[in-house]
Amino acid sequence: MLGTDPESTWGQPTPAVDALWADTASVATIAPTVATAPTVATAPTVATAVTGATAVTGAVPSSLIATDISAWFGQRQVLERCSLRMEARQVTALIGPSGCGKSTFLRILNRMHETIRGAKVAGQVDLDGTDIYSDDLGVTEVRSRIGMVFQKPNPFPSMSIRDNVLSGLKLSGKTIGNRDEIVEECLTRAGLWNEVKDRLRDGGMSLSGGQQQRLCIARSLAVKPRVLLMDEPCSALDPISTRVVEETVIALAHDVTIVIVTHNMQQAQRVSDECAFFLVEDQAMAGRIVEHGPTATMFSNPSDQRTLDYVSGRFG
Amino acid sequence: MTLLELDREVVDPVDQPDDDGRPAPQRQRKVGGLTMEEKAEYAIAFAAGIHLVVLLRLLLDWDDLLGSSVLGLIVFVLTHFLIVRERSSAEVAVDKSVTAVMWTVGLIVVAVLAWMVVFVAIKGFPRLRWSFIVEDLSTVGPLDPGGGAFHAIIGTAQQVGISTVCVIPIAIMTAVYLHEVRGRMATVVRFVVDALAGLPSIVAGLVVITIFPGFAGYKASMALIVLAIPIVTRGAEEVLRTVPDSLREASLALGAPQWRVVLRVVLPTAQAGLVTVGLLAVARMVGETAPVLLTAGGTNITNKNPLDGQQSSLSLYIYELIRQPNEATVERAWSGAFLLLLIVLVIFVAARVALARSERRLGRR
DSSP: OTTOOHHHHTTOOOOBOOHHHHHHHHHHTOOTTOTTSOOGGGHHHHHBOOOSSOOTTSOOOOOEEEEEEEEEETTEEEEEEEEEEEOTTOEEEEEOSTTSSHHHHHHHTTTOGGGSTTEEEEEEEEETTEETTSTTSOHHHHHHHEEEEOSSOOOOTTSBHHHHHHHHHHHTTOOOOOHHHHHHHHHHHTTOHHHHTTOTTSBGGGSOHHHHHHHHHHHHHHTOOSEEEEESTTTTSOHHHHHHHHHHHHHHTTTSEEEEEOSOHHHHHHHOSEEEEEEOSSTTSOBEEEEEEEHHHHHHSOSSHHHHHHHTTSOO | OOHHHHHHHHSOTTOOOOTTSOOOOOOOOOOSSOOHHHHHHHHHHHHHHHHHHHHHHHHHOOOOHHHHHHHHHHHHHHHHHHHHHHHSOHHHHHHHHHHHHHHHHHHHHHHHHHHHHHHHHHHHSTTOOHHHHHOOSTTOOTTOSOOOOHHHHHHHHHHHHHHHHHHHHHHHHHHHIIIIIOOTTHHHHHHHHHHHHTOOHHHHHHHHHHHSOSOOHHHHHHHHHHHHHHHHHHHHHHHHHTSOHHHHHHHHHTTOOHHHIIIIIIHHHTHHHHHHHHHHHHHHHHHOOHHHHHHTBOOSSOOOOTTSSOBOOHHHHHHHHHTSSSHHHHHHHHHHHHHHHHHHHHHHHHHHHHHHHHHHHTTOO
């Protein structure tokens, strides 16, 4: 997997039939509250489920199905019945103007939303057919299966580069196999190995911003997540670091399902296969998914006028 | 000066390439620091202040050192402001004056501290020798030379040692409860801790000895624990507040339960601050006298058992000896004071060095 050319399989998921997803697909592709937004564009995704367990690294990417997600901070509702399928082996981009709830939606997907005081949630998120909000999975188990990379790079300042990579395993109480192997593999996958292989004992904060962000990606990968959520991972980075992170994202899409929030339209076009457009139509209302579908369609021929306005830069 | 001009000025005639064709090292420009003019301004203002003090002394025979120094200082600041105001705008003058005031205040604080250390050293150092550290007062009569503070050192070490071992975990766990767990009782706990912080130390000693009658070293520890817990708890809470929430989020998102987040990320990140808070508490406990007097009683004999019988401590040793009428005893008290100062200083420096080393290893700063 390490040397694979990302272009070879990217964007061409193998069609397969999976009974489980076929069942849930009908629920997921209909956004009940957005009656005006056609859902036809998402039809092809129903057929594109994942193939069997072919990922080299052990963890199998899973698709994530969010159904009727609503969210509140205290009394204020910020999301209203958002449903979205995030397919395995694909990069799904969440776009939309500031304050439309896309980051909140992302944080609901690995139960980080509830760490904020007064935050409430409704709806269901299924990972491999298990509701992550049910009692079947503990909250820590959910988060180690669904990793997250934040807007600002946040390596642990008290740890070396090497310990930062291993920190997830130690923090989640997982058994650590061959440490050197894990460190090298994760840093390679995050595109950082060559830059830091001679200074693994240095502090995580001694790296540049872009390197720190890739270190955070490596740290998330070490836990072998099936899904990786990224909340505007490049917004604090310069163009060169952004490019490296984007390349990393594309390369990772083979063995991890990726959901990325971005304000950058070009970035959404460059890295994502699927795209969902969030919008708050009225300040008093909650954010909704206006339209979702393949990125190419969303940017070239969206069904909704508001999507067209947004992706062509007329507002937001 | 525009940027362009700056660039041109850097290229100096001496920067000609040498024989190999490599450019000679560039001359670095001096930035920051004081210009000759500014130095002169300070010197003149300082002279004005000094002269006034001397004049007052000569003419009015005013020999109150503290009063005339304060007056001289005010004259210094005013003169400095007027000199600067003469040549530049009010903005610049105020800026320079405030800088001067800040420097002066800083220097005064450092000078007072240094003077105190030097004073204690002058009084205490001459009689401080090895025998002072290894001998006690059990066989020394009031007028005899010799003898030392071994029993007091042992007492301080045991009492403060026991307290520290108890206080640090309790206080840090309380701080974690207050700031990390944010449990339902947090408000109540914080109120109690704040109330405890206002407890006079002698009352702590009084309560302990009333509830548990009879002198013993560990009872002094109990009083010290009561006094130190609020200091360390509130200090540690402030330190935990400096740990960015982004680190907690990152840990949680990796699938960590909260206790591991605290143990592996929050506390290690806050390490430097926590050590400082702990040291401040140790220094405070080492200096406490009243509660030790009430609970450990004080003695001239070495008692190595903190669980039973009277014990002394360095601060108590100083308190008891300095009130004696004979010179040899008073000198011992000063030696004890100097030793106490040294111990606190050594602990501080050692911890700082250790921390700086671990921080440098990680390339922080």
